[in-house]
Amino acid sequence: MALKFPSDEWIKELGQLLNASASYERSAKNWEGNFIFVCEPDETYDSAAYLFLGLYHGKSTGAAMLESEDEREAQFVIRATFSAWRQVIEGKLDPIQGMMMRKLKLKGDMKMILRYVAAAKEIVSCCALIPTDFGS
Amino acid sequence: MWYFVSPQIVFGAGALDAIDGLKGRRALVVTDGPLVELGLVDRVKAHLDKAGIEMHVFDGVEPDPSVRTVRRGAEVALDVGPDWIVGLGGGSAMDAAKAIWVLYERPDIDPAAINPFDDLGLRQKARLITIPTTSGTGAEVTWAIVLTDTEEQRKMGLGNRENVADMAIVDPVMAAGMPPQLTADTGLDALTHAVEGYTCTWHTDLSDGLCVRAARLVFENLPRAVADGSNMAARERMHNAATCAGLGFGNAMAAIAHSMGHVLGSVFHVPHGRAVGLCLPYTIEFAARTAPERFAELASVLGISQAGGEAGARALAARVRDLSREIGDPTCVTEMGIAREAYEARLEKLVDDAFNDTQVVAAARMPSFEEMERLFVCAYDGDPADF
Numbered sequence: 001m002a003l004k005f006p007s008d009e010w011i012k013e014l015g016q017l018l019n020a021s022a023s024y025e026r027s028a029k030n031w032e033g034n035f036i037f038v039c040e041p042d043e044t045y046d047s048a049a050y051l052f053l054g055l056y057h058g059k060s061t062g063a064a065m066l067e068s069e070d071e072r073e074a075q076f077v078i079r080a081t082f083s084a085w086r087q088v089i090e091g092k093l094d095p096i097q098g099m100m101m102r103k104l105k106l107k108g109d110m111k112m113i114l115r116y117v118a119a120a121k122e123i124v125s126c127c128a129l130i131p132t133d134f135g136s
Numbered sequence: 137m138w139y140f141v142s143p144q145i146v147f148g149a150g151a152l153d154a155i156d157g158l159k160g161r162r163a164l165v166v167t168d169g170p171l172v173e174l175g176l177v178d179r180v181k182a183h184l185d186k187a188g189i190e191m192h193v194f195d196g197v198e199p200d201p202s203v204r205t206v207r208r209g210a211e212v213a214l215d216v217g218p219d220w221i222v223g224l225g226g227g228s229a230m231d232a233a234k235a236i237w238v239l240y241e242r243p244d245i246d247p248a249a250i251n252p253f254d255d256l257g258l259r260q261k262a263r264l265i266t267i268p269t270t271s272g273t274g275a276e277v278t279w280a281i282v283l284t285d286t287e288e289q290r291k292m293g294l295g296n297r298e299n300v301a302d303m304a305i306v307d308p309v310m311a312a313g314m315p316p317q318l319t320a321d322t323g324l325d326a327l328t329h330a331v332e333g334y335t336c337t338w339h340t341d342l343s344d345g346l347c348v349r350a351a352r353l354v355f356e357n358l359p360r361a362v363a364d365g366s367n368m369a370a371r372e373r374m375h376n377a378a379t380c381a382g383l384g385f386g387n388a389m390a391a392i393a394h395s396m397g398h399v400l401g402s403v404f405h406v407p408h409g410r411a412v413g414l415c416l417p418y419t420i421e422f423a424a425r426t427a428p429e430r431f432a433e434l435a436s437v438l439g440i441s442q443a444g445g446e447a448g449a450r451a452l453a454a455r456v457r458d459l460s461r462e463i464g465d466p467t468c469v470t471e472m473g474i475a476r477e478a479y480e481a482r483l484e485k486l487v488d489d490a491f492n493d494t495q496v497v498a499a500a501r502m503p504s505f506e507e508m509e510r511l512f513v514c515a516y517d518g519d520p521a522d523f
Contacts, residue, residue, distance in 0.1 A: 026505055027491055096497050097338065099253040100297075101137055111249040114292065118491040121502070 002133035005089065006039045006049035006082075008065035010130060015053060015063035017126040024126065025058035028119035032056055033075035033112060036066070037085070045082030045135075076108030086134050089127045095120065140342045140387045143266070143277055143301040147376060149368075151307035152267070155183035162190045163220040164213050164262075166233035168197045171225050174313060176269055180224060192216045194236070197225065200284040200291065200401060200408075201232040203247050210239035213262075223266045223301070226322065227273030227408065230266045231281045234299045237264050238281075250281060250294040258298045266301040269310045271361075271374040272322025272409050274329050274382020276304040284402055289485075291398040293494035300386075306379050308372040316362045319374070320463040323358040324413025326378040327351060327456065328393050331416060333385030335423070335430040336498040346384035348437055353377035355438065355459060362463045389498035392419040395490040396511065402489070403482050404474055414466055417453035418514050419499075421521040422507070424449035427500040453520075468518030479516055486512050 003010040018024045032055075039049040052072045054061035066072060080088070084103045087093035096117075098104040106113065113120065146154040163184055167177055172195050184191045194212045196205060213221065213236055221240070223233025235247050241258050250256075266276035279300040283292050314322070327350075333339060334347035354377050360370035396419070397412030406414075420431050424446045432448025435441040441451030457467050466472050469479060487509045496502065503511060507523065514521045 023504060026488070094338070094497070097138070100139075102253075106253055109249070110251040110253065111246055114249070114251060114294065114494060116492055117494050117497055121497060 002131040004133045004135070005085070006051055006065065010132065011051040011053060011063040011065060013130050014123075014126055015060035017129055018055075018060045018123065021122060021126060024119060024122040027058075027122055028055065028116060029058045031058065031116055031119055033108065034073065035076045035078065036069055036072065036074040038069060038077060038079040039085055040079055040081045042081040042083050076106065076113070078104055078106050080104040088124060089130070089132055091128050095124050138340055139297060140340075141279060141297050141300050142383055143304040145277065145304045145306060145379065147306035147379065148372065149308060151305045152179065152183050152310070154303065154305055155180065155265075156186040158187045158189060158220065160187070160189050160219040162192065162216060162218045163222050164216050164218040165191060165193045165222045165224050166197060166209055166236055167193065167195050167224040167229050169195050171195070171229070171269060176310060177224065179310070180222065180267065189220065192218065197229045197232040199228050201228050202284050202286045204286070206232050206235040206239060206247050206283065209236035210243065213237075213240035214243065219262050221262050221264050223264065223275075224269065226268065226270040227275040227282070230268065230273065230275035231283065233264065233266065234279075234281045234295070234301075235283060237262060238296075238299055247283060248285070248292055248294070250296055250299070252279075252296050254296065256296050256298045263302040264299070265303045265305060267305045267307070267310060268375070268378065270314060270318060270322040271311050271371070271378040272325035274326065274378050274386060276301060276306060277379055277382040278386030280386065282398070289402045290489050291402045291493070293398070304379065306375055308368060308375040311375055312365070312368065312371055314365065316365060316464070319365065320358070320362045320465050321407045321409035321413070322378070323354055323361065323374055323409070323463070324416075324460065324465060325409030326374070326381045327354040327358070327459070328397075328409075328412040328416045329381035329385040329390065330354065330377075331420070331434065331452070331456070332391040332393060333381065333388045334434050335500050336385075336389040336391045337500060338389040338498040339430070340388060343384045343388040346380045347388075348434065350377045350381035350384060351434065352438055353380065355455070358459065359462050390495045391499040392422070392490070392496060392503065392511070394495040395493035396486075396515065398493050398495070399486045399489045400469070403486060406472060410465055413456070413460060414468070415515055417456045417467070418511055418521045420449055420453040420456070422503065422511055422523070423499075423501040424453070425501070425523065430500060469516040470518065476516070483509065483512060
């Protein structure tokens with residue numbers, strides 16, 4: 001069954017897929033830092049959503065949809081419109097290119113991000129594995 | 137939506153004359169000691185004198201420059217207060233110049249965190265000129281900066297579109313003194329840029345033609361430039377090839393040969409061009425199994441093979457190896473004299489670092505960890521990558 005994006009179920013599924021990925025575990029073996037993915041409203045989605053993903057040493061330590069960005073502590077925040085997130089999840093927008101085009105805006109320690117390119121790619125690969133319902 | 141970034145490019149014999157018309161007060165030339173001794177800095181000084189620009193020199197750039205080096209260079213820049221930074225040399229000097237310029241303009245930035253996602257706000261204090269003295273790196277026209285983390289023996293792929301040079305001066309006379317081995321190594325770097333720029337997933341209509349032209353120029357002229365360094369026609373075509381390839385891959389991306397080559401370079405101190413050129417055919421063969429189309433297309437356009445598909449891609453890999461042999465470069469790691477025990481002892485680091493190198497993001501076929509390890513083993517033994 002397809003999971004609605006954004007939703008608590010969707011981000012929890014991503015956490016589970018990451019925990020099952022040997023490739024993610026190895027590529028992110030020294031990674032320390034939680035993410036909040038902010039889904040900003042646009043013409044196809046009318047409210048903001050906040051998805052928390054806890055990540056530590058190659059494993060997801062927790063995942064949840066939040067009420068607000070301040071609800072949990074995160075070292076990295078990525079903002080994008082609903083449409084941009086949809087493009088990333090559907091594999092139509094490379095997230096690195098998306099950030100270079102400023103369609104995705106990343107806040108956090110860039111030095112850290114640049115050291116874990118493969119881990120970032122693996123997260124996106126796992127996103128693409130989730131059967132996703134983007135609504136009508 | 138995508139971008140095509142380029143400096144103003146002055147190229148061909150006599151291109152250095154472009155300096156004569158510059159406006160400014162002070163220039164900081166970022167280079168290395170040997171280029172000072174070879175008199176290449178004096179050549180630039182003569183032109184800066186004509187422009188009435190006072191020249192200062194930071195000649196502390198080492199091969200594979202470190203973060204520490206660019207911090208030292210930035211201190212010199214802050215002391216001198218130039219309105220022009222001039223990167224003079226191979227990729228190391230030009231990359232260092234870019235980073236020094238960024239730190240001069242933005243002392244608040246950690247050089248290891250220079251990234252393409254933020255706005256830097258450069259050009260408040262100075263502008264950048266790049267003058268290549270080798271024919272391969274393409275750094276004169278790219279925004280990429282490769283610095284080395286000396287503690288972790290790791291190369292870092294950094295850069296921001298803003299830090300592309302304002303002017304690139306591509307004058308073949310500046311590369312005329314390269315010895316054959318350096319000519320060969322840097323020429324293979326240009327070829328690797330051309331092939332990876334054409335075949336990576338970020339290639340565009342605007343970058344494709346530059347990559348094809350660059351690859352053709354390298355195949356036709358590199359053996360001549362290596363065999364006879366006084367052949368200025370071949371030198372000039374190779375100098376142009378390197379810049380074309382730089383524009384091509386710099387506006388697309390590199391790929392796994394660069395990821396592997398960066399690691400070989402940082403761990404075993406293999407010159408960059410030799411390392412990426414050695415890895416290139418193995419990565420082509422790896423892609424040939426599941427994503428051969430662009431490689432086969434390039435082989436066809438270059439007149440190497442009309443077989444198409446996997447056979448076409450493998451023909452391209454074979455042609456690259458033939459070129460390496462012709463110019464005396466190694467085709468496997470054993471030929472570089474690296475002991476098997478030492479290689480195997482560092483294999484896990486090679487794989488991990490290659491996997492997290494920024495150049496992997498646009499590979500035509502992304503390897504798993506196990507496949508990356510097999511690629512390194514093939515590259516060591518000289519066995520074709522057939523998986």
